[in-house]
Amino acid sequence: MSYRAILIWLSLAVAGLFLASLLIGPSGIGPMEGLRALFTGEGAPGLVMRELRLPRALLGVGVGAALGLSGAAMQGFLRNPLAEPGLIGTSAGAALGAVIAIQTGLYAAFALALPFAALAGAGVAVALILALAGREGRALVLILAGIAVSALAGAATALVLNLAPSPYAAAEIVFWLMGSLADRSMTHVVLATPFLILGAVILLATGPGLDALSLGEDAAASMGVSLKRLRLQIVFGSALMVGAATAVAGAVGFVGLVVPHLLRHSLGARPSRLLPASALGGAAMLLAADIATRVIAPERDLKLGVLTAIVGAPFFLAMIRKMGRET
């Protein structure tokens, strides 16, 4: 299949899943009734479609694209297929930022404080990883650095929540670690979208540089790629995307690992081609996972990250096994 054909198929999959996400929900609104209500906005079904299901589906697309795209970009930059926002602590850093913004009351005073703080947390986490493991991109160093950053950010998040006078601290910790799109509103969509778009523009522009980097830093630099600039693009682009995604949906893992890995098989390994394809693939995977949370156990508030981890962790193990055999 050609590159273009794959992109078209992925776009169709995203569109189909978006529609399914709009039409599937706990209350038995029929598909036609639901679509009509979406356009007219009348009555209780209109409210459900416009204020509950539409933001949820839109966030599914945005958050999924953010995770897929930033995963592909980080992998290209670190030349390592294990680099993933959830595994290397970017999402955990973003969650810490978001929790601090909420618990200090900054968020209540100023709505943009939430994405800004999450962005800052994600940015610090990415910068730390690049500093610790960036030059060589060796899998072991990367994963160990990721564990350290994740553990630190996770512990700090738990600490902030434990110190906060909230009886829901335990539930909050689960949300920030596992993510969910339940009961998000248009406010969240409006909050996240500008950051997601800006981050996507930055990351999609890194394609040629990441391609050249396949031949190593020296060769890339000799081909006119500014590594310093590329590094900044990766840090800012992924901080914007992962930060905004985590601020509204919590930390959802493994999307950025599974999607580029699958696409590499059908699309080839060229980083510049993987970027847009992974954004679409990530959106499709997240929408599918979010639909599954509603279909499998509608009453139980299944967390999104639980499903992506159940799919993603075996992939991760298989990849580690394969790498172990190759070296």
Next chain:
Amino acid sequence: MLQLENLTALRGQCPVVDTVSASIGPGELIGLIGPNGAGKTTLMRAALGLIAHQGDSSLARLDPMARARAAAWLPQAREIAWGLSVAELVALGRLPHGRDHGAQGAEAVAAALARMGLENYRARIATQLSGGEQARVLIARALAQQSPLILADEPIAGLDPAAQIETMEVFRAHADAGGAVLCSLHDLGLAARHCTRVWVMDRGRLVADGPPATVLSRALLADVFHIRAHFEDTAQGAVFQALSTLQR
């Protein structure tokens, strides 16, 4: 094509490349020789402007894109991070020419593949090839860059004899077509046979610069390499054979 004036590169306080002045013109294939740690790699990286340096290099002065069109660089580490196809990998050499998807770019890639005998490898995955084949693919990438000057760091290390000779011949042809190549190597025999000129480095300094026959003298071989060798200009070209080491 390349002018170096008092080029110096430091590691800490210690000069790894020490006030090197030299130049390369069209048609030259220059063998950069010297013992391990003499500063060959550092000299080339400093000349390209990839590391901090003092003094002047005509290449390092260019902005990165213009420099990439003027000189291609083949690092010693033959790094291929992803399972790219051979054709994709070679096409990476077109990057400095901007969004050049047109006929010219495709032509350059095809020519580079043909030059390295890789026409039948186009769809093969580069990481699954043998070391020698990977080296050829990476050289093809540098050729596809179509820069007049090529700097190559030990491009023939680890290749079989036929591949070594073929590589030197590819470089020679590039020089004969009006380009130039600066290529570091340890095989003095190949340097003597194929290079139009050799630069000898020792402890960061450029200690000799000239045709192989005059540079590879008994005294220099003893001083710099601590070896004794046989050198003869035969009907089949220069023959150089290291014979024994000397007491240091």
Next chain:
Amino acid sequence: MRVVSMNLCTDQLALALADPGQIVSLSHFATDPGMSVHWKQAEEYPLNYGRAEEISILRPDLVLADTWSNPDTIRMLKTLGIRVEQLPPSTSLPEIRARITKMGALLGHPKRAAKMLADFNARLAAIKRPAKGLRAAVIGPSGYGYGPRTLEGQILALAGFDNVVSGPGLDFGGRLPLEDLVMDHPDLVIVGGSQGSMGTSRAQSVLDHPVLRDLPTQRGLRDARWTCGAPAMLGAVADLAALGRKIEQSKVSQ
């Protein structure tokens, strides 16, 4: 007799039934106006955080705890030779009545307890409920809906409302999707969870979701009286029943 209470709900009954001199310490929630009805009265006593060390040092004759109190703490106190009474939960009317009687006996004031019980029954009987048919839901942070076997569910039922959150598996409630709530459109949605000084959290932000604006929501209704199965909850029931009758009238006049 020196009594330490380490649970908010035993605090409430102890404050109402014991002699002031009997109480040595109360749980640290007792002074929180959002959770404790007798918070003002509680400020006169030292507070504890339910840890064995701080309680044992007070040398109490009796420690009042809940069935759900930390079992390690309870075991430790018993090992130290301190008498600990764990009171079973009091959610339903029989449970609440039994607890009042038991507390009276434990504190040595059975007559006071009997009077409290009589008042309780009288107040309960005097509440005028709306006619059957009004539906309501109590939702808390994270969109949690309270089922019939929670205190919130009891208060709804005693005030004459049908609980939207009911059915198999929902005895104690569960997450109530906002979508279901919108489609169901009950007569009253009691949005709570701002009890106590708990600061802000993401869980609470669900309660600010724009769709709730289109539902007949009541905020700030859930106060300290909703916390414990004790006589004070009847005040909440009475207020809610009065609200129910108002809703009933406005429905008729429409």
